[in-house]
Amino acid sequence: MITTDILDFEFHYFKEFDICGPDIAAKFCTFLQENYPTNRYHKALEYCSGNGAIGFKLLRQGLVEDLTLSDVNRQLEETINKTSQSNDWQEVSRFIESELLSDIPQQQFDLFVCNPPWRSFMLPGPITEIDKLKHFDFDWKLHRQMYDSIDSYIGYKSDVFMIEDHRHSTPEFWNTFIKHKNLSIKQVYDFEFETTRKNGESHLLDTCYIMHIKKT
Numbered sequence: 001m002i003t004t005d006i007l008d009f010e011f012h013y014f015k016e017f018d019i020c021g022p023d024i025a026a027k028f029c030t031f032l033q034e035n036y037p038t039n040r041y042h043k044a045l046e047y048c049s050g051n052g053a054i055g056f057k058l059l060r061q062g063l064v065e066d067l068t069l070s071d072v073n074r075q076l077e078e079t080i081n082k083t084s085q086s087n088d089w090q091e092v093s094r095f096i097e098s099e100l101l102s103d104i105p106q107q108q109f110d111l112f113v114c115n116p117p118w119r120s121f122m123l124p125g126p127i128t129e130i131d132k133l134k135h136f137d138f139d140w141k142l143h144r145q146m147y148d149s150i151d152s153y154i155g156y157k158s159d160v161f162m163i164e165d166h167r168h169s170t171p172e173f174w175n176t177f178i179k180h181k182n183l184s185i186k187q188v189y190d191f192e193f194e195t196t197r198k199n200g201e202s203h204l205l206d207t208c209y210i211m212h213i214k215k216t
């Protein structure tokens with residue numbers, strides 16, 4: 001387990017389950033503050049949370065009051081509980097192990113944020129089970145089922161923010177995907193973030209976009 005203060009609080013993560021969450025987290029908060037300066041959320045869900053960097057940073061910045069983190073990988077409970085305890089957030093944060101949304105008790109979240117697996121097809125060459133979980137959503141099954149069941153977890157005032165990658169999907173594609181599901185894309189934002197953790201060198205990934213989705 002690795003401990004870092006790059007997010008301005010004590011954050012614990014397993015390297016093998018790490019994606020770009022810690023690189024995205026601070027910028028995502030800035031993005032919200034710049035584009036939705038008055039928004040504060042009572043109950044937030046970070047779905048496909050990994051180690052929970054984005055959700056914990058939202059909590060740290062005071063943008064959300066209560067945070068649920070959910071992921072299919074039960075091993076993440078250890079790092080998430082440790083981050084929660086280190087920062088005295090046990091009362092206001094929790095981890096729910098869940099395959100898709102199925103084990104998340106019915107409730108309404110006013111913020112739903114998700115950095116899901118971005119690719120719908122397999123790359124050539126060997127790949128570990130963990131890498132499959134982190135990177136691949138075969139035939140968009142996870143997205144499909146999420147958009148099918150999200151309705152009961154959000155209200156008309158809730159904000160859904162999906163972080164996706166231009167190299168693997170387009171907002172136009174998601175628009176046709178969700179238009180019969182009482183959801184609509186209100187706004188799409190390009191989203192750039194830097195990472196220095198992976199190879200020690202700073203490089204810019206400029207292919208992400210954030211979709212702001214509302215229930216209609």
Ligand SMILES: C[S@@+](CC[C@H](N)C(=O)[O-])C[C@H]1O[C@@H](n2cnc3c(N)ncnc32)[C@H](O)[C@@H]1O
Nearest residue numbers: 019020021048049050071072099100115116117
């Ligand atoms: C791209 S990673 C994002 C992790 C984290 N949000 C971040 O930004 O670092 C995708 C996450 O989705 C989780 N995941 C994959 N399939 C899932 C499923 N069927 N149900 C719930 N979570 C799933 C993986 O375990 C992984 O943590």
